[in-house]
Amino acid sequence: MRSGTLNVPGIVGFGKAAELCRQEMESDTKRLSTLRDRLNARLHKGLDEIYINGSMEHRLPHNLNISFAYVEGESLLMGINDVAVSSGSACTSASLEPSYVLKALGAGDDLAHSSIRFGLGRWTTEEEIDYVADKLTTVVTRLREMSPLYELAKEGVDLSTMQWQTEGH
Amino acid sequence: MAYSNKVIDHYENPRNVGSLPKDDVNVGTGLVGAPECGDVMKLQVKVNPATGVIDDAKFKTFGCGSAIASSSLATEWLKGKTVEEALAIKNTDIVTELSLPPVKIHCSVLAEDAIKAAIADYKKKQGTSVEKGADTHDQPTA
Numbered sequence: 001m002r003s004g005t006l007n008v009p010g011i012v013g014f015g016k017a018a019e020l021c022r023q024e025m026e027s028d029t030k031r032l033s034t035l036r037d038r039l040n041a042r043l044h045k046g047l048d049e050i051y052i053n054g055s056m057e058h059r060l061p062h063n064l065n066i067s068f069a070y071v072e073g074e075s076l077l078m079g080i081n082d083v084a085v086s087s088g089s090a091c092t093s094a095s096l097e098p099s100y101v102l103k104a105l106g107a108g109d110d111l112a113h114s115s116i117r118f119g120l121g122r123w124t125t126e127e128e129i130d131y132v133a134d135k136l137t138t139v140v141t142r143l144r145e146m147s148p149l150y151e152l153a154k155e156g157v158d159l160s161t162m163q164w165q166t167e168g169h
Numbered sequence: 170m171a172y173s174n175k176v177i178d179h180y181e182n183p184r185n186v187g188s189l190p191k192d193d194v195n196v197g198t199g200l201v202g203a204p205e206c207g208d209v210m211k212l213q214v215k216v217n218p219a220t221g222v223i224d225d226a227k228f229k230t231f232g233c234g235s236a237i238a239s240s241s242l243a244t245e246w247l248k249g250k251t252v253e254e255a256l257a258i259k260n261t262d263i264v265t266e267l268s269l270p271p272v273k274i275h276c277s278v279l280a281e282d283a284i285k286a287a288i289a290d291y292k293k294k295q296g297t298s299v300e301k302g303a304d305t306h307d308q309p310t311a
Contacts, residue, residue, distance in 0.1 A: 078172070094272070109207075147231045148210070151188065164200075
């Protein structure tokens, strides 16, 4: 008799993963954070007005989350559709609300809509990091040329004080 | 998100991106939406005062692929139409043309709002005003 059905492959796999993690955590943390920091630096080199969401110090080594001002997240995803990333924008959520996690981290609604979450893994290479950073730089630049918010900001308008017409939306 | 080929085409090859001079008396500018909502569209029309025909239209959009496609399509449709024909463009026409799913219908609504706002601005500059009518937004029946 047994009281239920246990996920035996899952249990064995999780145990093995924990063992590997303990063995490789230190070296993997160094490798991943180096790649992650390379991605961050390369993006900052190519673009201005990009903002990291959350602390860089108290952060998992393989994670990065950046808001690209004046460009909406889902339109960014469309431009890098050969890369697996996600966005905290309202348009990418079923509820049409921006990410409550980003809001809790202090991102305003507009920057929450402009965010991209990057997750690196054990097979991520330096070439892939450079490819993603360069492609995203091109896409952000193109979308900013199409953005009325970027245009207003370049004209010196303070977007936070503007009255927006939202009737019928 | 499954995009229709037309939405992808408008995203990769947007039509009429740019700006017309705001101070031109024959240019109407509509700016709708809000950054907090994740959708802002600026749509401009240049009207030939002699014929009442829209000679040129330009857009800039902060929003998802469907929002970009809706406003790009709007500028395509506006060129060559009279001001009154432009006011007859319905959001449901945009939904049908771009095969927008239900969750993206609001992008077409915002594009219709942008058209109406641009025309209203043009008419205000010309000294004629648009009548405030009932809600003209349609829900598709499909």
